[in-house]
Amino acid sequence: MGTARHPRPPELENASLEEIMDRFVARFGDRVPDWNAFSDAHIEGYHRAQHRFIGAGASGKHNDAGIVPAYNFTLSIMLVPPGQGNAPHTHEVEEVFFILQGRCTVFVEDEAGTRVSRELGPWEMISCPAGVIHGYQNDTDEPCYLQVVLGRGRPDVAGFADQSLFDRREAHLG
Template sequence: MNFNVTTPEAAQTLWVVADRIRLLGGIAGSSLELIEVEVPPGSGTPPHSHASPELFYVLEGTLTVRHFVAGGPPEMTVAGPGTSVRIGPRAPHNYSNDSGRPVRMLVLVEPSMIAFFRDIGTVEPQAQPDFARIGAAMQRHGIEALPVAA
């Protein structure tokens, strides 16, 4: 199809642990998919890496993004509205909402990440994440969890 419209009501919405992800669609003939992610205060991802590069664009709130560098402390970026953060393939990283307000961002990813989100996402928020199920899905999708520094 050469023309497609996805309204907020029509977008598939998934809950990935506490974050709400809306799948907005991709560009035909490319490997890019656009998602909207809402990150509540205190939520985020553990340190990890994956083959898919990502591009975050913060619309609302303040997101803390960490890039983990071998042998040193993580490089930390506090990204506010209008800030974009590019994460390369296999770059060790995580994000967190350390503020008291929700964060809303657009994220460009490859279809492999969409498949992962569909695998672990639920239609309702999760009171308690199933870490065993998430860990198994990470292995299936080539997402590596990184050790958390003490």
């Protein structure tokens, strides 16, 4: 027999192994693509679907059934159709874009609008530091799947660099 060297979280102290597996395993086939996860997702150029796995991610939607609870990070898979991406934004924590399938152009930019971009393919990634304006764009004619990880179990809603998008985000959550 082995010895657990670290304590379980209080809510799992008396959970059975079956209960843990039922709550902490998520399959892609059970995820429902959410095309309305983000306030900018209805704008041409920013259409994308989020497949939530762990936590709420940057959408701010924290109570979706079937989502694995987040403790210290969130994880989702984004489906980004050709010609689509997300609006330049920041977070209070780091955000990772890890390309699973297809190609995607990732970028960072400053407040003057200067942008530096890199095209990434499968098994390549960018880690965007907190407070750095960043995003991605699928400039190909094929869909792209990317894994998104945010460094907090309940991150704040994305801070869009564009003031009109920033103003719309609270209405989207309501």
